Amino acid sequence: MGRFHRHDDGTEHDHDTELGEHTHDHSHVAGRDVGDMTGYVTGTERVQVLEAIFDENDRVAAANRADFAEHGVRVVNLMSSPGAGKTTLLRETLVRLQGRSRVGIIEGDIETSIDADRLEGLGASVALVNTGNGFGGECHLDAPMVRSALGRVPLAELDVLFIENVGNLVCPAEFDVGEHARAMVYSPTEGEEKPLKYPVMFRTADVVVVNKIDLLPYLDVDMDLFRRNLASVNPDAHVLMVSSKTGEGVDAWLDWVAGA
């Protein structure tokens, strides 16, 4: 079978005719001004490793999950692009769950406590994780970051914990933080093609909340096309039509959360 092949100069092609020639596809990339050393320089020793790069993250995610299970807390990882409305949806969620469910929130942001401040005073325990680290800030929450915040949310007293991830459609999809379900907030102003442009993120979502549906009459966006695009990358995704502003659909979202 031919294999995909990418070269240093960025060109790519298949080697359909080179039967058995290529056992794997390599882009030989140098860390510095070092040449291609994969010709096995004499005097080097090759050591088999076979370790997943996410092993450490996944170990911590499993520890988080075990802690959540021990305390009977349902955990939802909430992801979206910046500005899709995660914090507003959470605010509406807290307003409705006040006195009904005990809610905790881990709020991930690169800088500032603005979002965490918006969620104060609604009966939830809010722990902020700023991911700024001197390199401009991590673009996602990983399992150790979430773990570092667990000491600041009273798990034993909670029914539900929302982890509001950093607004980004790429990196958060890659990191298991120990959640039970993944929810994505999508705003119709982002266009119909988003699932095709960010398939990994849309593929990992258990539910996609189409937020800001009060705007639909003013937009040219084709929601049937959006649903078809979503189904092509994630046939199992559940879709909820919501407006955090008018409150439409928020109860269906709460039902989903209750069963997550």
Next chain:
Amino acid sequence: MHELSLCRSIGQIVRRHAEDRRVTVVHLQVGQLRQVVPDTLVYCWGLVNEGTTCEGSVLDVDHVPAVIECRDCGATTRLVEMSMACGACGSTAVAVTAGEELLVTSIELQGV
């Protein structure tokens, strides 16, 4: 992006296996469904390794194509674009069987 985090994790794994020896090459497997930008990965690899036994080492990335297997007809389809449907029968009851790899397969160490 998250390539910096990945490089820190790769560095930890590599140094644990290399002990104090100098690393010349790190072989990785990266699946097509992993959102890793090779050039960014290389740039970050240089950043996180200054002053370590990995400084100057080469990242050799083995790209693994994404493959899905149909639960209805059993056919396997190599994904060219992210459309989760069987190439033979069109069913969307499919499972990803390759393309999610992200691992350090082996390292090369300078002789003593």
